[in-house]
Amino acid sequence: MSVQGEIEGVSLSMDGLRELAARVFAEMEHGAVVWLEGELGAGKTTFVQLLVEEAGGQSASSPSFSLVNDYPTGSGDVYHADCYRLRSEEEAVDLDLWGLSRIARLLLVEWPTRAGDNVPPPTLRIIFAHVGDPARRSVQVKRC
Amino acid sequence: MLTLAIDTATDHGSVALCEFGSHIHSRCFAERTHAAVAMAAILELLQEVGANPADVSRIVVGDGPGSFTGLRIGYATAFGFGKAHKNVGIYSIASIAGAARGASDGIAGPVVALYDAMRGEVFAAAYDFSGSNPAEIAPPVVCTLEELADRFPVVAAVTGEVALAAPDFIHQWTGRNPVALGVESPVAAQLVKLANEGFPMVSIDNAVAFRPNYGRVPAAQDKWEKEHETELPNPTG
Numbered sequence: 588m589s590v591q592g593e594i595e596g597v598s599l600s601m602d603g604l605r606e607l608a609a610r611v612f613a614e615m616e617h618g619a620v621v622w623l624e625g626e627l628g629a630g631k632t633t634f635v636q637l638l639v640e641e642a643g644g645q646s647a648s649s650p651s652f653s654l655v656n657d658y659p660t661g662s663g664d665v666y667h668a669d670c671y672r673l674r675s676e677e678e679a680v681d682l683d684l685w686g687l688s689r690i691a692r693l694l695l696v697e698w699p700t701r702a703g704d705n706v707p708p709p710t711l712r713i714i715f716a717h718v719g720d721p722a723r724r725s726v727q728v729k730r731c
Numbered sequence: 732m733l734t735l736a737i738d739t740a741t742d743h744g745s746v747a748l749c750e751f752g753s754h755i756h757s758r759c760f761a762e763r764t765h766a767a768v769a770m771a772a773i774l775e776l777l778q779e780v781g782a783n784p785a786d787v788s789r790i791v792v793g794d795g796p797g798s799f800t801g802l803r804i805g806y807a808t809a810f811g812f813g814k815a816h817k818n819v820g821i822y823s824i825a826s827i828a829g830a831a832r833g834a835s836d837g838i839a840g841p842v843v844a845l846y847d848a849m850r851g852e853v854f855a856a857a858y859d860f861s862g863s864n865p866a867e868i869a870p871p872v873v874c875t876l877e878e879l880a881d882r883f884p885v886v887a888a889v890t891g892e893v894a895l896a897a898p899d900f901i902h903q904w905t906g907r908n909p910v911a912l913g914v915e916s917p918v919a920a921q922l923v924k925l926a927n928e929g930f931p932m933v934s935i936d937n938a939v940a941f942r943p944n945y946g947r948v949p950a951a952q953d954k955w956e957k958e959h960e961t962e963l964p965n966p967t968g
Contacts, residue, residue, distance in 0.1 A: 626951075627951060627952065627955045627963065653803075654800055654803055671949055671951055672945065673799060674798060674799065674949075675849060677742070677763055678798050678799060678800045678801070681766045681800040681804060698951065701951075
């Protein structure tokens with residue numbers, strides 16, 4: 588399952604999500620920006636946790652006062668920003684996502700459209716959705 | 732007692748520093764520069780009063796309601812400061828109370844402060860600073876401008892960015908013009924004043940467990956709850 592081409596709405600189990608996360612980390616170039624999209628509970632943060640684990644970083648979590656989580660890995664830092672709570676695009680200025688994209692091994696952004704022009708355009712979009720089976724998620728991958 | 736206040740709840744942030752009973756020194760930030768400027772401004776104030784970071788005995792953080800990134804920057808700055816200097820106590824007072832205090836001099840009766848809550852609504856709260864015990868009359872709520880008259884029937888003054896942007900409406904509601912908060916007395920300076928006047932503060936002993944007052948649920952959560960006609964069981968953030 589390469590992420591260089593498009594993946595159209597496949598239904599993945601947790602193991603499948605883990606495999607996808609490993610692929611994204613392995614195949615995305617240094618500084619790639621990955622937009623994680625989908626409604627609440629669709630699997631975006633779980634995907635981040637899996638990717639960080641696969642990258643050899645520490646497990647992702649949501650510390651109360653972080654704006655952007657930084658996970659050092661052997662090949663550079665994976666940054667994870669969640670724009671879920673932003674009230675306006677202007678609030679994303681303080682996140683400095685453009686600056687982070689210049690130094691990141693990977694920049695993962697949840698709810699990216701809430702940041703407007705303050706988030707760099709995606710190298711890869713991953714769109715998550717619920718399916719009938721709560722243990723699986725529909726995943727669409729678009730190389731941009 | 733050297734008190735430091737940090738207010739980053741809205742687009743216009745400020746910090747203030749004051750030795751009890753002395754002049755309040757403060758700095759305002761340009762719009763949306765909280766993360767870049769807050770700590771530098773604090774160090775500048777410390778230099779101005781001839782103090783060291785270790786001399787600060789308490790920090791008061793403006794607790795919204797307001798911006799997610801802004802509030803987190805304010806608290807992260809305070810907690811970082813607290814981690815480096817163990818003897819500092821960290822407290823919060825609603826930022827909007829500071830705004831109300833800034834418009835209250837010479838006012839007898841309730842002062843209502845309004846902040847922008849986005850989505851066509853405002854954060855509104857009322858305080859009375861005219862007696863010997865400054866007090867919160869109504870905690871921050873989210874409502875429309877049109878609902879204000881019912882929620883706050885008795886008003887002696889109205890202030891806040893939203894009020895200043897709608898002077899005709901405020902005059903129609905209260906019979907008075909909105910009161911501006913002077914640049915020389917930003918919200919952080921008002922928070923120091925409130926702390927020194929004995930206004931009730933929340934002591935933050937557990938930074939990990941503490942949650943800032945963002946004032947309302949995120950738009951995505953609101954949308955989800957409306958679509959599913961139930962509260963989100965495990966809201967994030």
